[in-house]
Amino acid sequence: xxxxxxxxxxxxxxxxxxxxxxxxxxxxxxxxxxxxxxxxxxxxxxxxxxxxxxxxxxxxxxxxxxxxxxxxxxxxxxxxxxxxxxxxxxxxxxxxxxxxxxxxxxxxxxxxxxxxxxxxxxxxxxxxxxxxxxxxxxxxxxxxxxxxxxxxxxxxxxxxxxxxxxxxxxxxxxxxxxxxxxxxxxxxxxxxxxxxxxxxxxxxxxxxxxxxxxxxxxxxxxxxxxxxx
Amino acid sequence: xxxxxxxxxxxxxxxxxxxxxxxxxxxxxxxxxxxxxxxxxxxxxxxxxxxxxxxxxxxxxxxxxxxxxxxxxxxxxxxxxxxxxxxxxxxxxxxxxxxxxxxxxxxxxxxxxxxxxxxxxxxxxxxxxxxxxxxxxxxxxxxxxxxxxxxxxxxxxxxxxxxxxxxxxxxxxxxxxxxxxxxxxxxxxxxxxxxxxxxxxxxxxxxxxxxxxxxxxxxxxxxxxxxxxxxxxxxxxxxxxxxxxxxxxxxxxxxxxxxxxxxxxxxxxxxxxxxxxxxxxxxxxxxxxxxxxxxxxxxxxxxxxxxxxxxxxxxxxxxxxxxxxxxxxxxxxxxxxxxxxxxxxxxxxxxxxxxxxxxxxxxxxxxxxxxxxxxxxxxxxxxxxxxxxxxxxxxxxxxxxxxxxxxxxxxxxxxxxxxxxxxxxxxxxxxxxxxxxxxxxxxxxxxxxxxxxxxxxxxxxxxxxxxxxxxxxxxxxxxxxxxxxxxxxxxx
Numbered sequence: 001x002x003x004x005x006x007x008x009x010x011x012x013x014x015x016x017x018x019x020x021x022x023x024x025x026x027x028x029x030x031x032x033x034x035x036x037x038x039x040x041x042x043x044x045x046x047x048x049x050x051x052x053x054x055x056x057x058x059x060x061x062x063x064x065x066x067x068x069x070x071x072x073x074x075x076x077x078x079x080x081x082x083x084x085x086x087x088x089x090x091x092x093x094x095x096x097x098x099x100x101x102x103x104x105x106x107x108x109x110x111x112x113x114x115x116x117x118x119x120x121x122x123x124x125x126x127x128x129x130x131x132x133x134x135x136x137x138x139x140x141x142x143x144x145x146x147x148x149x150x151x152x153x154x155x156x157x158x159x160x161x162x163x164x165x166x167x168x169x170x171x172x173x174x175x176x177x178x179x180x181x182x183x184x185x186x187x188x189x190x191x192x193x194x195x196x197x198x199x200x201x202x203x204x205x206x207x208x209x210x211x212x213x214x215x216x217x218x219x220x221x222x223x224x225x226x227x228x229x
Numbered sequence: 230x231x232x233x234x235x236x237x238x239x240x241x242x243x244x245x246x247x248x249x250x251x252x253x254x255x256x257x258x259x260x261x262x263x264x265x266x267x268x269x270x271x272x273x274x275x276x277x278x279x280x281x282x283x284x285x286x287x288x289x290x291x292x293x294x295x296x297x298x299x300x301x302x303x304x305x306x307x308x309x310x311x312x313x314x315x316x317x318x319x320x321x322x323x324x325x326x327x328x329x330x331x332x333x334x335x336x337x338x339x340x341x342x343x344x345x346x347x348x349x350x351x352x353x354x355x356x357x358x359x360x361x362x363x364x365x366x367x368x369x370x371x372x373x374x375x376x377x378x379x380x381x382x383x384x385x386x387x388x389x390x391x392x393x394x395x396x397x398x399x400x401x402x403x404x405x406x407x408x409x410x411x412x413x414x415x416x417x418x419x420x421x422x423x424x425x426x427x428x429x430x431x432x433x434x435x436x437x438x439x440x441x442x443x444x445x446x447x448x449x450x451x452x453x454x455x456x457x458x459x460x461x462x463x464x465x466x467x468x469x470x471x472x473x474x475x476x477x478x479x480x481x482x483x484x485x486x487x488x489x490x491x492x493x494x495x496x497x498x499x500x501x502x503x504x505x506x507x508x509x510x511x512x513x514x515x516x517x518x519x520x521x522x523x524x525x526x527x528x529x530x531x532x533x534x535x536x537x538x539x540x541x542x543x544x545x546x547x548x549x550x551x552x553x554x555x556x557x558x559x560x561x562x563x564x565x566x567x568x569x570x571x572x573x574x575x576x577x578x579x580x581x582x583x584x585x586x587x588x589x590x591x592x593x594x595x596x597x598x599x600x601x602x603x604x605x606x607x608x609x610x611x612x613x614x615x616x617x618x619x620x621x622x623x624x625x626x627x628x629x630x631x632x633x634x635x636x637x638x639x640x641x642x643x644x645x646x647x648x649x650x651x652x653x654x655x656x657x658x659x660x661x662x663x664x665x666x667x668x669x670x671x672x673x674x675x676x677x678x679x680x681x682x683x684x685x686x687x688x689x690x691x692x693x694x695x696x697x698x699x700x701x702x703x704x705x706x707x708x709x710x711x712x713x714x715x716x717x718x719x720x721x
Contacts, residue, residue: 030545032538061545062648064537065641091642092669093676093696120696121637123534142529144638144669145505146521146628147695173697176523194699 026053027060033069040107041067041086044098052090065121066090074126075135075155087139089122097124097139097153099160111160113139113151120144127179129210130154131186136163140177147194149173152216164190164208164216172208172216182207190216257282257290257337257356265361273328275335275361278318284354287311288341292319293349295334295358302328306346309339334358377470377716378438378485378495438467438489471718473499479512480631483659485716491667493674497686498667500710501693504702505633516657518575519628522599525635526626531559531619546640546650547625554620555593561620572654573624585621594621629656632666639665642672669693683707 028038045067053066068087072079082102089095098112121142126135129152137153150172152164164172174194182189190208209219258281266274277292291306304321319337339354340346473481473495484502488495507514520526528534530541530551541547542560549568554561588598597618628635634643640650643665656662670693677688690703 056644056648058644058648062641062644064544065637065648091638092672093692121529121641123529125534140528140534141696142524142635142637143693143695144635144642144666145633145694146519146525146635147697147699148524148528149695149697173695173699175521194695195702 026050026058026063028063030060030062031064031067031069033071037069037071037084040084040100040102041069043107044086044100044109046088046094046096048094049088049090049096052092052094066095068122068124070124070126074124075137077126077135085124085137087122087124089120089141091120091122091141095122097137110158113162120149127188129179129188129190131188138179143173147173147175148177150177150190152190152210163210174206189219255282255284255354257339257354259356261337261356263335263359263361265363272322272324273363274320274322275333276318276320277335277337277359278316280316280319280337280356281314282339282354282356283313284309284339285311286341286353288339288353289343289346290314290316290319290337290339291346292321292335292337293347294321294323294328294361295336295349296331300347300349301333303347306340306343328363330363333361333363335361376466377468377719378489438469468719470495470716473716474714475717476713477503477508477511477513480515480659480663483663487660487663487667490664491671493667493670494686494711495716496711496714497690497706498663498670499714500706501666501670501690502631502663503710503714504706506631513631515631515659515662517630517633518657519633520599520621520623521626521628521635522596522621525637526622527596527619529637530622530626541625542622546648547637550624550636550650550653551622552593552620552624555591558593558595559619566624568652569624570652570654573652575623594623595619596621624653627653629653630662630666631659632662632669634662634665634669638669643669 026042028042031038031041033041049066053063058066066089068089070085071083073081073083074085084100084102085097086100087095087097096113099110101108101110123140123142125138125140127138128134129136134155137155139151139153141149143149150164151162152172154161154163172190172192174192176191176193178191179188180191181187182191187210190210192206192208194204194206207219208216210216261277261280263277264275266276275292275294280290287310288308289306290309292304294301294303302321302323304319307316307319309316321335334357336349336355336357336359338349338352338356340348340351341353342351345351469485469489470481472478473484477499480502481499484499485495487493488498502513505517507517529537530547533540537544537547540560542551542554542563548566550566550573551563551569552574553565554563556562585594585599586601587594588601595618599621625636628638634656636650636653636656639645639656640648645651645665656665670689673692674685674689677692678685679688687700687703687707688698690706691698691700694702
């Protein structure tokens, strides 16, 4: 019992010392993760999310709809690594993605997005898009009406970089987003489909190519026709 | 704009009135000054005073409007002691909403027994009748501007050489604190009462519906730049529209109501409803429904990449409303959600307009049976592994109703029922889905506004549709649909 307490203190003390620890009125018991991970989730929760949840009097059972947690080094597909990737979102555009490394015995925040990075219902996928054996993180969210949007994050060594953000300039939002190597170069293209006109109309398809240096850009849509069944 | 034209004339009644039957010395002055006052919200006070007289007993002095021998409206009673009395004024308060045009008698009564106050047959002293003629006219009152929700009103302030430093818009319900020009630039902090911010010239005032119950009134002040810092004042009355455009009008009242509650321009909300809804019988189809097989069901419900790993089907509140699963499909056997009712399951589930068939007759609509629909322009079959099949969770992986919100959106970000949600078919109810939809649209506006009215609502609509910003969607509403649904008529 003493050792458990000691471990918890090891994890918690650095945050309290840094002013990051904050008492919470939220009940995290419904999160389907070990108690030590729940403490980290709580400690690194953005204030904007915590305040929103408290203001809404979210019932504990519903809390897990706003917090997506991936345990392990998902970039490498190594679930044994003491890393947590947490996507907080209020579903209304506020939130953040935070990667916590516990390999040194304490929890260290190694990367995060700004507080405006939340979207709708949060989700995290890890797919090796650029064929370098390191997976990219795809932070996806579902909008109110059922459209997806994604933000893609690449890790190179210990550096994380957003290579596609949300917004009009990126276009990575639509009814369907899939990742397929269309031209056989081992790099997966991003295929985005939107409702063409009204919601119950047919789809409009666009294709984006991943570039290892520059990020992601849209390519000629004639290619998209080649993937129609 | 309709305004009142009041004409008041006094008729003195000379025989018998004003005298108590037992004491001729008791009286009420038969000819007090008599007039009517209106305010900008349609309120009307018919007043008389000062009122003098004498009573040997004391009692309650009150006034009343009488029509055809019947009490129409009584004013408040004022207690007076025995002896000579002078009361500044008595009034009967009413409003345009409850008083039609016509000729009214105005009486003043003294009633000794408090239980008799309001009963014109049990008065002890009386003055009157004075005759009050009410008619609605067309005379313009430049200090009382009446518009309908969604209208704009423009003020041109003519300077006298000293100029005006600003036009202020005050919410009178805030009392003496009020809010002035500078506050308007951050108008959204004012309890969402502003629909939009002022434009650069400060001449643009689309405001929420005037609500006497909330004491919500809009006062426009133009303030001079130098002494004397006098103020030119006008009041804007915002009334509900009778209709929004000339088509799909069945739900205009609900759309107007929820647009007003959540401070969304009413034509924009109806444009959004048009964009999101099917049409049936010349009206919006309140039961518009769309199952989302890939983005929602496959990715976030049945096979979860989101927070509810590995499947949302076990998590509250999804576990209460999901479809049952047979043992031969993933996660089965699983009984249907405990709170699911028959109305939640669509008798004929549609995917982009085509009906999905239970081809093998096993009582379940599965992914493969959705895939059997061809020519729908949806390529989700590319992504879902070919050998996968699962029960289509049509109840919890669908968008609903006139605003086409996902059930999961209502549950989570909109915190419907504290995040517990409710039966999916409830979202077909216009009031619920318009409430949630307008509230969500407003949240998009607040999130993405930058200070330009048009662009801010363009952003709101774009981010309503998807989190990456679907601007063609927004532009279609703003360019093609909003003009179709401009508010018309005054529904007071």
